Amino acid sequence: FLPGTDAFKNAFNQVINDPNVLSGSKLVDNSRIYHSDVNYNFKDIIKFAEIQVGGSYRQYELNSFGRIYTDAEGPIRYDEYGAYTQVMKKMLDDRLKFTGSIRYDKAQNFNGNVSPRVSLVYSGGQNKNHNFRGSFQTGFRNPSTQDQYIGFNVGSAILLGSAPDNLTRFTETLPIATTVGQGFAGGNSVTINGLNAYNNSYTATSVRAFAAARNPALLQKTNVNLVKPEEVKAFELGYRSFINKTSIDLNGYYNIYNNFIGNLNVVTPLYGTAVNGGGLTNPEGQQALHALQNGNTRAFQLYTNTPLEIESLGFGIGLSRKVYKDFEIGANYNFAEFKFDQSKDPSFEAGFNTPKHRIKASIGNEKLFPNFGFNISGRWNSEYLWQSSFADGTIEAATVVDAQLNYNFPSLKSTLKIGASNIGGREYGQVLGAGLIGQQYFASWTINP
Numbered sequence: 001f002l003p004g005t006d007a008f009k010n011a012f013n014q015v016i017n018d019p020n021v022l023s024g025s026k027l028v029d030n031s032r033i034y035h036s037d038v039n040y041n042f043k044d045i046i047k048f049a050e051i052q053v054g055g056s057y058r059q060y061e062l063n064s065f066g067r068i069y070t071d072a073e074g075p076i077r078y079d080e081y082g083a084y085t086q087v088m089k090k091m092l093d094d095r096l097k098f099t100g101s102i103r104y105d106k107a108q109n110f111n112g113n114v115s116p117r118v119s120l121v122y123s124g125g126q127n128k129n130h131n132f133r134g135s136f137q138t139g140f141r142n143p144s145t146q147d148q149y150i151g152f153n154v155g156s157a158i159l160l161g162s163a164p165d166n167l168t169r170f171t172e173t174l175p176i177a178t179t180v181g182q183g184f185a186g187g188n189s190v191t192i193n194g195l196n197a198y199n200n201s202y203t204a205t206s207v208r209a210f211a212a213a214r215n216p217a218l219l220q221k222t223n224v225n226l227v228k229p230e231e232v233k234a235f236e237l238g239y240r241s242f243i244n245k246t247s248i249d250l251n252g253y254y255n256i257y258n259n260f261i262g263n264l265n266v267v268t269p270l271y272g273t274a275v276n277g278g279g280l281t282n283p284e285g286q287q288a289l290h291a292l293q294n295g296n297t298r299a300f301q302l303y304t305n306t307p308l309e310i311e312s313l314g315f316g317i318g319l320s321r322k323v324y325k326d327f328e329i330g331a332n333y334n335f336a337e338f339k340f341d342q343s344k345d346p347s348f349e350a351g352f353n354t355p356k357h358r359i360k361a362s363i364g365n366e367k368l369f370p371n372f373g374f375n376i377s378g379r380w381n382s383e384y385l386w387q388s389s390f391a392d393g394t395i396e397a398a399t400v401v402d403a404q405l406n407y408n409f410p411s412l413k414s415t416l417k418i419g420a421s422n423i424g425g426r427e428y429g430q431v432l433g434a435g436l437i438g439q440q441y442f443a444s445w446t447i448n449p
Contacts, residue, residue, distance in 0.1 A: 019067055030063040031145070048089070055083040062149055069161075070151035070169040080107035080142065095128065097121045105140070109148060109163055110229055113140045125241075133238040141230040143261060146389075147303040148227065151194075157265070157299040159389050160194050162226040167194030174270060174298060181296045184287045185271040197266065197300040198224045200274050200288075203347040204265035204299065207292065216278025216289055222266050222347075227303045230261045245322045249332075252315035259305040260340075263349040263389060270296045301389060306348045311339040326368075331361040351388060353431075355381040355395075371408040376401070391432040398428035414447040 001008035018024020039054035059079040066072025084103035091098065099119045106112040119135035148163035151170040160170060173191045176182045206220040238251040268274075272287025279285015291297055314337060320330035338352040357380075364375030383397045404419035420441045422428070427436035 028065050028067050030065075031069075032061045032063070034059045034061070050088040052086045052088075053084070055081065057081045060145055062145055066151075068152050069145070069149045070166050071149070076149055078108040078148075080105065082106070095123045105142070107142045107229075110142060113229055113231075115139050129242050131240045133236075133240075135234075135236045137232075137234040137236075139232050139234065141232075141261065143227045143229065143303065147261060150303075152389075154390055157301045158197070159301050160197055160303070162194075162198065162224075162303050164226065167198060170194045172298070176270060177296055178294050181271065181291065181294055184290065185296075190270045192268065192270065192298060197268050197298075197302060198222075198226070201266035201268040201300065202274050202288075202292070204267055205346040207267045210278075210292065216280060219274075219276065219278045219289075219292075221274045221276050222264065224264060224266070224302055224304050227261060228259055228305060230305065231258045232256065247318075247320045249318035250316070253313065255312045257310040257312070260308075260310045260350060261303070261305055262351055263387075264302045264304050265347050265349070266300050266302055267292070268298045268300060270298065304348075306340075306345050306350070308341060308345055310350065312352070313337055313339075325365070327363065327365045329361075329363045332359070334358045349387040349392065353384065353386050353388070355384040355397075357382040366406070371410065373406045374404065376403045378402075386432045388432065393432050395429055395432065398425075400425055400428065412447070413449060414445060417444045417446070418442070 001011050015024050017026055019026045019028065035056070035058045037054065037056045039052060042051045042053075057079065058081070059077065062069045062071050062076040064071055069076060082103060082105035084101060086099065086101035088097065088099045090096070097120070099121075100117070102114065102116045104112055104114050115138045117135070117137040117139075119133065119137075121131065121133045124130040124132065143162075146159070146161060148161045149166050150159050150161040151166065152159040158170075158172070160166070171191055171193045173189055175189050176185045176187070182188050201222045201224070203220045203222050206218055209218040210216060233256045234253065235255075236251065236253045239248070240250075241248045269288040269291035271291055272289070273279065273282070273284035274288050275282050275285035278289045280289070314335050316332060316334040318330070318332035320328060322328050334357075336354050336356060336358075338350070338354070340350050340352075342348075359381075360377065360379040362375060362377035364373065364377075366373035368374060378399065378401045380399045381397060384395050386393055386395050400421065401423045402419070402421040403423060404417060407416045408414075409416070420439065422437065422439045425439070427438045429436050
């Protein structure tokens with residue numbers, strides 16, 4: 001359709017008002033979060049150290065009318081709460097600062113978690129301009145609302161959260177394609193729920209291998225646990241200083257994850273029992289094999305944890321300096337690596353979604369001429385793997401140049417800013433499934449009365 005015509009407008013309105021993800025784009029989500037915090041600092045009562053205590057409470061109310069979550073019959077509600085205490089103490093003429101804290105959190109669907117943390121910061125040098133920092137932290141990540149309660153058909157698969165009540169609340173009725181299959185299923189259609197997906201499925205990787213080689217021995221039954229909180233141990237070291245008009249910032253980190261949350265792609269036969277190796281000697285296994293061979297299946301993307309330990313590490317280097325006549329130049333480099341042995345859990349998607357290399361450089365001068373300043377920056381990142389519920393693929397490397405000009409009007413107490421991003425560059429992406437980012441131009445007038 002030609003944009004601007006009645007046919008285009010009618011088709012456009014039809015698509016944006018159609019809630020079917022296969023033919024429309026309308027998503028309705030009236031979900032809400034109710035959150036409260038409380039904190040008290042004992043600094044006016046306790047003098048030897050700064051001690052704080054606090055807590056939080058949060059309630060989720062999911063209300064997508066069955067479009068995203070399994071809430072077609074009414075909102076889904078669940079809550080979580082936490083409490084913490086923190087101690088901060090300065091020592092050695094305020095050169096050394098110790099901070100320690102411990103926190104307890106409890107979510108409705110999971111056991112409670114305790115997460116202690118400790119950090120040290122030391123300021124060396126006559127002017128305390130050499131700052132060394134180190135920390136050890138433990139933390140956790142509760143499964144999100146989608147990890148627990150999503151039930152969303154994206155066409156190629158059903159995204160299905162793993163809260164126990166979600167598995168029974170989700171149901172789908174599907175047709176059976178063949179006469180033999182209808183005999184196995186007991187009718188020309190079958191109704192499945194989330195328990196089928198989590199307890200009676202093959203890994204998608206093994207199904208693809210079976211389809212290519214026609215060898216049932218390649219089939220692997222999934223062993224999917226319901227999602228639980230992710231745990232991390234984090235170590236960090238850093239150094240920051242300002243020497244001879246040069247600012248230096250160095251940092252490094254190393255993280256160890258257990259029960260890392262991600263997605264598992266599976267294929268569920270609509271009849272029979274999924275058995276390793278195809279179950280050629282098992283009648284129920286033979287029925288499941290027949291379902292695979294005749295397309296009587298449903299693909300799911302499940303939310304779970306990998307049993308493998310995952311590591312991530314990285315470091316960053318940042319430099320900035322003032323040079324000739326108030327020019328300021330800066331550059332930084334960041335490295336990030338994610339260590340996950342995909343061969344040991346081939347159907348699991350970790351979704352690190354971070355480039356290994358990132359570089360940024362800038363030059364600017366706020367006083368190039370009276371009331372006039374500018375800044376030019378450029379950034380580059382290497383290509384990286386993107387994994388998500390909707391799409392997997394490679395995000396290409398990108399180089400982006402931005403610039404901005406400022407002019408102050410003292411008599412008007414205002415500033416004019418004109419700038420552009422991605423100057424002269426091609427369109428680039430940061431996620432799969434979203435639009436590419438092109439060039440942008442802007443102008444602003446700020447008045448400071």
